[in-house]
Amino acid sequence: MTMITLSFDNGPDPDVTPQVLDTLRRHDVKATFFVVGDKLRDRRALSERAHAEGHWIGNHTYNHLVPLGLTAERGVAAAEIARTEERIVGLAHERRFFRPFGGGGQLDRRLLNREAFDHLRQGGYTCVLWNVVPEDWAYPSSWVERALKLCFAEEHALLVLHDLPTGAMDNLGRFLLAARDRGAVFTQDFPQSCVLMERGRPALPVETYLTEAA
Ligand SMILES: [Zn+2]
Structure with a gap:
């Protein structure tokens, strides 16, 4: 049996996030939204709705411009995380998810x-990676078939999608139906193999994901 966990990165978006939430509600699936802090300036209500409907909210940096491993300037990486955490106060999961x-x-x-x-580490964050990226931003329709293939190759898939206005989320319902048709079970929790740090403690070999510089 394949288990699938859904995550939506880079939002919230005023049009697409409500659409995703409606679809998830219709199919009775709970997910995690890894949000970009800067977008919550005027869109916090969208994350509040997601939280109220049982979805988990995680931190996905403030500006989402440069991978933190490529950020050499002192203070930037910490601020990217801390500023977003301030924006999701009251919404963040108690395990303090960061992707x-x-x-x-x-x-x-x-x-x-x-x-x-x-x-x-010091903030006791749970750092969450992924194992399936069907590139929904590049394949707004055929990501569904890509995702099905990739998810069913895993025992427990942690799928990355994006609540962004690419048109891809028009096909979310189709994916959910097809995956269930093939016997997948949706679960909200993450596979162990994708949790790099749990409440500040390394759970996988962190060096693999840590830049040598800085
Ligand atoms: Zn992202």
Whole structure:
């Protein structure tokens, strides 16, 4: 049996996030939204709705411009995390979920620098990676087939989608139906193999995702 956990990164978006929430409600699936702090300036109500409907809210940096592992300037990585955490006060999950920005889904040393790692450790964050990226931003319709193939190759898939206005989320319902048709079970919690740090403690070999510089 394949289990699938859904996550939506880079939002919230005034049009697409409500659409995603409606679809999730219709299909009775709970997910996690990894939000960009800067977008919450005037869109916090969208994350409040997600939270109220049982979805989890995580931190996905403030500006989402440069992977933290490529950020050399002192103070930037810590601020990218801390400023977003301020914006999601009252909404953040108690395990303090943070997902690094992978620049197209890359799982490598660009994810974190030492400063980011120290900040996450000291702040007791749970750092959440992923194992399925169907590139919904590039394939607004056919990401569904890509995602099905990739998810069913995993025992427990942690799928990255984006609540962004690409048109891809018009096909979310189709994905959910097809996955259930094939026997997938949706669960909100993350696979162990995708949790890099749990409440500040490394749970996987962190060096793999830590840049040497900085
Ligand atoms: Zn992202």
